[in-house]
Amino acid sequence: MEKSASLWERSRQAAVAEIVDTALTLFEEQGYEATTMAQVASKAGVSQRSLFRYFGTKEDLVCSDQDALGEVLVGAVAAQPAELSTWDALRAGFTAILAASNHTPQRVLEISRLIFTTASLRSRYFEKRLRWQHALVPVIEQRMGIESGEVPDARAMGVIATTFACVDAATELWVLHGGKADAFELYEQALAAVRA
Amino acid sequence: MEKSASLWERSRQAAVAEIVDTALTLFEEQGYEATTMAQVASKAGVSQRSLFRYFGTKEDLVCSDQDALGEVLVGAVAAQPAELSTWDALRAGFTAILAASNHTPQRVLEISRLIFTTASLRSRYFEKRLRWQHALVPVIEQRMGIESGEVPDARAMGVIATTFACVDAATELWVLHGGKADAFELYEQALAAVRA
DNA sequence: AGACAGCTTGGCAGTGACTGACAGGTTGGC
DNA sequence: GCCAACCTGTCAGTCACTGCCAAGCTGTCT
Numbered sequence: 103m104e105k106s107a108s109l110w111e112r113s114r115q116a117a118v119a120e121i122v123d124t125a126l127t128l129f130e131e132q133g134y135e136a137t138t139m140a141q142v143a144s145k146a147g148v149s150q151r152s153l154f155r156y157f158g159t160k161e162d163l164v165c166s167d168q169d170a171l172g173e174v175l176v177g178a179v180a181a182q183p184a185e186l187s188t189w190d191a192l193r194a195g196f197t198a199i200l201a202a203s204n205h206t207p208q209r210v211l212e213i214s215r216l217i218f219t220t221a222s223l224r225s226r227y228f229e230k231r232l233r234w235q236h237a238l239v240p241v242i243e244q245r246m247g248i249e250s251g252e253v254p255d256a257r258a259m260g261v262i263a264t265t266f267a268c269v270d271a272a273t274e275l276w277v278l279h280g281g282k283a284d285a286f287e288l289y290e291q292a293l294a295a296v297r298a
Numbered sequence: 299m300e301k302s303a304s305l306w307e308r309s310r311q312a313a314v315a316e317i318v319d320t321a322l323t324l325f326e327e328q329g330y331e332a333t334t335m336a337q338v339a340s341k342a343g344v345s346q347r348s349l350f351r352y353f354g355t356k357e358d359l360v361c362s363d364q365d366a367l368g369e370v371l372v373g374a375v376a377a378q379p380a381e382l383s384t385w386d387a388l389r390a391g392f393t394a395i396l397a398a399s400n401h402t403p404q405r406v407l408e409i410s411r412l413i414f415t416t417a418s419l420r421s422r423y424f425e426k427r428l429r430w431q432h433a434l435v436p437v438i439e440q441r442m443g444i445e446s447g448e449v450p451d452a453r454a455m456g457v458i459a460t461t462f463a464c465v466d467a468a469t470e471l472w473v474l475h476g477g478k479a480d481a482f483e484l485y486e487q488a489l490a491a492v493r494a
Numbered sequence: 495a496g497a498c499a500g501c502t503t504g505g506c507a508g509t510g511a512c513t514g515a516c517a518g519g520t521t522g523g524c
Numbered sequence: 525g526c527c528a529a530c531c532t533g534t535c536a537g538t539c540a541c542t543g544c545c546a547a548g549c550t551g552t553c554t
Contacts, residue, residue, distance in 0.1 A: 160511065256485075260489060261491055297492070297493060335541085
């Protein structure tokens with residue numbers, strides 16, 4: 103059972119990785135919108151139906167690993183020592199994401215550029231990020247000494263949303279600078295201006 | 299020429315308003331996803347083709363007036379006296395949006411709930427909001443005494459993105475509270491926690 | 495008044511993302 | 525070798541959305 107599961111799982115992982123690879127290549131060659139799912143399927147050697155079974159949507163071809171990164175983020179923030187300020191804990195979460203990424207920096211830049219220059223991808227990205235924010239609410243509420251109600255607390259939401267906003271701004275600027283600027287430094291600048 | 303233009307324009311406005319009305323009714327009755335554009339078209343008495351000419355996308359049936367509100371926002375922020383702090387100027391912009399809305403509070407709540415509970419609508423909403431943010435960059439840069447480069451400044455981006463983040467958080471909480479809470483108060487709470 | 499130009503509208507056919515149903519093949523447990 | 529669980533491909537269909545073309549309405553010019 104376990105062996106079989108892992109065998110299926112392994113071949114599945116390999117297939118997924120290869121499909122993502124060919125898809126990204128096509129997207130960069132001819133653009134995201136101009137590339138059809140049928141094209142990706144035939145070039146990757148799978149049927150269109152299976153392609154949609156692996157990735158529920160076309161956007162997931164680019165954003166598929168976001169879910170896993172979200173769990174990394176929440177876990178890392180929750181694991182920070184209580185002495186750390188809320189801001190530092192959140193920042194530690196995002197550095198954990200950077201460390202958990204299994205792409206080369208060059209690849210990350212390509213994907214980020216693709217996301218930020220394609221409307222539907224950017225939308226999808228923001229939606230996933232919104233789910234991360236909601237998952238963080240109880241963690242941050244506890245850290246700020248707020249008892250969790252059925253509706254999130256405005257202060258916790260504000261802090262979380264602000265952190266994401268600055269991370270986003272830094273990421274977008276990093277892409278606009280062609281990856282030459284230090285994204286971390288941009289984030290610090292943005293947040294410092296906010297909290298000044 | 300002018301008369302005829304305004305005549306066309308007026309009948310167009312009336313048609314648009316009526317279409318939006320029937321669309322929102324359908325969306326509330328049977329849900330956004332479950333309602334097809336063909337249904338909206340036939341119930342509104344226009345062809346499907348014309349419906350897509352009025353509203354380029356299904357989401358625009360709900361978010362169509364966002365563009366106009368964006369201009370109101372940018373204009374209001376730019377019109378604030380220089381003595382006002384950046385934060386106060388941005389807040390004034392959002393109160394201007396509230397004042398410019400031509401819907402009843404009940405209607406605003408319904409639309410907001412629809413947007414926040416429907417993934418595709420929320421995505422579209424965020425995308426439009428992102429465009430507002432970009433439009434605000436030069437205005438805020440000038441107000442913060444930053445010379446505009448070809449790439450936005452991280453500090454200006456951070457302040458703008460944070461303001462939007464807190465407005466969003468407040469709006470979402472306002473919807474979650476069923477419109478009973480004071481959205482403005484929620485915004486103040488969120489921003490105060492951020493800048494504490 | 496009547497021809498003309500500009501603009502709008504509707505019908506039609508097509509594309510592309512996505513889904514459900516069905517049939518066949520593969521894998522692992524007995 | 526058999527059975528059950530699972531995966532895969534094919535097909536047909538839905539729905540948002542678009543280009544194309546013909547028909548209609550409006551105001552203008554002669």
